[in-house]
Amino acid sequence: MSDNVNQPALKIVPLGGLHEIGKNTCVLEYDDEILLIDAGIGFPSDDMHGVNVVLPDMTYLRENRHKIKGMVVTHGHEDHIGGIPYHLKQFDIPVIYGPRLAMALLHNKLEEAALSDRTAIKSVLPRDTVRIGRSFFIEFIRNTHSIADSCCLAIHTPLGVVVHTGDFKIDHTPVDGEHFDLHRLAEHGTKGVLCLLSDSTNAEVPGHTPSEQSVRPNLDRIFATTNGRLLVTTFASSIHRVRILLELAAKHGRVVSVVGRSMLNTIAHARNLGYINCKDDLFVPFKGLNKYPDEKVLILTTGSQGEPLAALTRISRGEHQHIKIREGDTVVFSANPIPGNTIAVVNTIDRLMMQGANVLYGRHLGIHVSGHGSQEDHKLMLALVKPKFFVPVHGEHRMLVKHAAMARSVGIPQENMVVINNGDIVEVTADRIGIGGQVPSGIELVDRSGIVHKEVLRDRQQLAQDGTLVVAAVLDGAGKFLAPPQVSLHGVVTPIATSAIQSLVARTVTQLVDNRWSEFVRSSNRGANGIDWAGLRAELESSIQRLVRRELRSQPLVALALTAVGADAAIEAVNAVDAAANGNAKGKIAGDSTTGSSANGDTNGNGKSTGRRRRRSAAMAAS
Numbered sequence: 001m002s003d004n005v006n007q008p009a010l011k012i013v014p015l016g017g018l019h020e021i022g023k024n025t026c027v028l029e030y031d032d033e034i035l036l037i038d039a040g041i042g043f044p045s046d047d048m049h050g051v052n053v054v055l056p057d058m059t060y061l062r063e064n065r066h067k068i069k070g071m072v073v074t075h076g077h078e079d080h081i082g083g084i085p086y087h088l089k090q091f092d093i094p095v096i097y098g099p100r101l102a103m104a105l106l107h108n109k110l111e112e113a114a115l116s117d118r119t120a121i122k123s124v125l126p127r128d129t130v131r132i133g134r135s136f137f138i139e140f141i142r143n144t145h146s147i148a149d150s151c152c153l154a155i156h157t158p159l160g161v162v163v164h165t166g167d168f169k170i171d172h173t174p175v176d177g178e179h180f181d182l183h184r185l186a187e188h189g190t191k192g193v194l195c196l197l198s199d200s201t202n203a204e205v206p207g208h209t210p211s212e213q214s215v216r217p218n219l220d221r222i223f224a225t226t227n228g229r230l231l232v233t234t235f236a237s238s239i240h241r242v243r244i245l246l247e248l249a250a251k252h253g254r255v256v257s258v259v260g261r262s263m264l265n266t267i268a269h270a271r272n273l274g275y276i277n278c279k280d281d282l283f284v285p286f287k288g289l290n291k292y293p294d295e296k297v298l299i300l301t302t303g304s305q306g307e308p309l310a311a312l313t314r315i316s317r318g319e320h321q322h323i324k325i326r327e328g329d330t331v332v333f334s335a336n337p338i339p340g341n342t343i344a345v346v347n348t349i350d351r352l353m354m355q356g357a358n359v360l361y362g363r364h365l366g367i368h369v370s371g372h373g374s375q376e377d378h379k380l381m382l383a384l385v386k387p388k389f390f391v392p393v394h395g396e397h398r399m400l401v402k403h404a405a406m407a408r409s410v411g412i413p414q415e416n417m418v419v420i421n422n423g424d425i426v427e428v429t430a431d432r433i434g435i436g437g438q439v440p441s442g443i444e445l446v447d448r449s450g451i452v453h454k455e456v457l458r459d460r461q462q463l464a465q466d467g468t469l470v471v472a473a474v475l476d477g478a479g480k481f482l483a484p485p486q487v488s489l490h491g492v493v494t495p496i497a498t499s500a501i502q503s504l505v506a507r508t509v510t511q512l513v514d515n516r517w518s519e520f521v522r523s524s525n526r527g528a529n530g531i532d533w534a535g536l537r538a539e540l541e542s543s544i545q546r547l548v549r550r551e552l553r554s555q556p557l558v559a560l561a562l563t564a565v566g567a568d569a570a571i572e573a574v575n576a577v578d579a580a581a582n583g584n585a586k587g588k589i590a591g592d593s594t595t596g597s598s599a600n601g602d603t604n605g606n607g608k609s610t611g612r613r614r615r616r617s618a619a620m621a622a623s
């Protein structure tokens with residue numbers, strides 16, 4: 001793609017963060033060197049049963065691990081650093097540079113995952129510069145955002161300077177007094193910037209995003225007029241908001257109890273680094289709160305998004321060991337629900353109200369403000385940086401499209417920008433920008449045990465949707481059943497009696513074996529004992545699936561556990577689980593068990609059991 005055959009193009013490959021808010025992960029590649037920018041996580045949707053973390057598809061990085069020279073981090077939000085431990089488990093990142101708070105939070109994460117010896121974590125200050133590989137020379141430029149210590153990046157490459165804004169708003173009165181270094185961005189703009197990658201989160205919002213300080217008078221009024229206990233929830237990482245709340249507590253003579261591990265953690269780091277200044281005696285552990293009158297208490301808690309395990313959610317369910325809501329409590333949501341969390345949040349609000357709390361929430365109260373710039377802020381960024389080429393990032397598709405329109409409105413020609421998706425390879429030369437192909441993109445899911453493969457998730461969704469139907473049968477080497485096939489249903493709604501379905505399925509299995517046994521004895525696929533067990537299993541599965549579809553009008557997960565007792569007393573256990581819905585007769589080994597619970601065998605996430613057969617002793621099978 002390069003116009004100069006001697007000079008390769010600079011490749012920009014976002015693996016996450018586009019067409020979504022979350023899992024921001026970007027690759028910059030020049031020659032044979034890769035620089036990583038951030039590695040975040042996303043959060044699972046409701047149909048991702050049991051999934052804790054969503055990561056981008058990292059195939060490209062696994063395959064090009066030898067090119068990775070290092071990573072730079074813009075700030076400490078989970079959608080920018082949460083994925084780093086999962087990366088380090090799969091490939092080396094020799095060094096990670098980032099602002100102090102982000103590096104402190106990352107250090108914690110790596111300690112917890114026992115990965116802290118896997119990379120070198122290096123804190124930088126604004127305007128610090130670092131070299132990574134031969135091709136990348138990076139300058140950190142302070143910006144303003146909802147977390148302290150957030151940066152834009154000016155990345156010098158052999159083709160020119162790439163500015164990556166990170167997440168930003170333009171806050172002229174920052175709570176910590178650390179101003180956006182707009183001067184430095186403008187200097188780069190004057191010298192010439194090849195390409196700008198800019199945060200698109202609020203590209204649909206007209207005007208300017210108000211300063212974080214704008215919430216202070218409104219929260220102050222609530223403190224001044226509340227008589228009972230005050231519980232306030234916000235994002236744990238919103239250091240500036242937390243600082244305002246702590247300052248108001250001190251002003252109004254309330255002691256503060258912090259509930260929720262992530263909130264405690266970020267406050268500790270922010271105090272260490274000087275982003276929050278308050279006296280030690282402001283804080284009391286929640287077990288000691290009953291020594292104080294209600295009107296002298298502030299409980300600062302996680303759970304602003306209705307997260308199932310967060311402290312406020314547990315409090316709302318009456319499940320928190322030490323904090324119970326009582327008449328006269330006031331609960332303040334100093335955060336708006338992220339799209340997708342609205343139902344969880346309103347349910348939490350309902351439960352709190354039902355227990356007698358006065359709950360304050362909603363945009364009209366002016367107690368939350370976004371950490372991302374709006375349209376006029378974007379225009380200012382574009383005007384200061386004056387990039388030749390532009391790529392909107394960090395946003396859903398419509399936000400990227402709006403952001404591109406804004407770039408056109410300030411004079412960047414259409415042909416100098418691309419609106420892209422995760423996995424697109426943006427190629428930039430001195431003269432042009434374009435999409436030069438794709439790398440694998442999508443998601444990788446993680447639960448408590450490890451990677452959740454696509455088929456596992458599909459099985460879980462099917463189980464949750466339509467339940468499971470389990471068939472267990474034991475056959476001898478002559479095709480005779482040692483006992484009638486056992487059929488059980490779990491979570492299945494049946495239009496006719498369950499017993500009728502059970503007999504129908506059992507009869508189908510018996511008839512198929514009786515009528516067609518000779519075909520499987522003659523089959524060219526027959527195993528050591530002369531019988532094509534795999535073929536028989538596939539036939540049984542598709543027959544059961546057809547029957548189930550016809551009779552139940554639903555698509556439960558069908559688990560077939562077939563145990564074969566050969567004439568030589570060797571046992572071939574053939575367990576299979578498959579979905580009736582897709583008619584896929586390949587089958588997957590479900591585990592050793594011949595019972596319905598075998599369906600769990602494949603949910604360990606390693607996927608290794610797929611298509612595998614096991615031999616077991618006669619004694620084991622008989623037991």
Ligand SMILES: [Zn+2]
Binds near residue numbers: 024077079080167394
């Ligand atoms: Zn972000």
Ligand SMILES: [Zn+2]
Binds near residue numbers: 075077145167
């Ligand atoms: Zn952020």
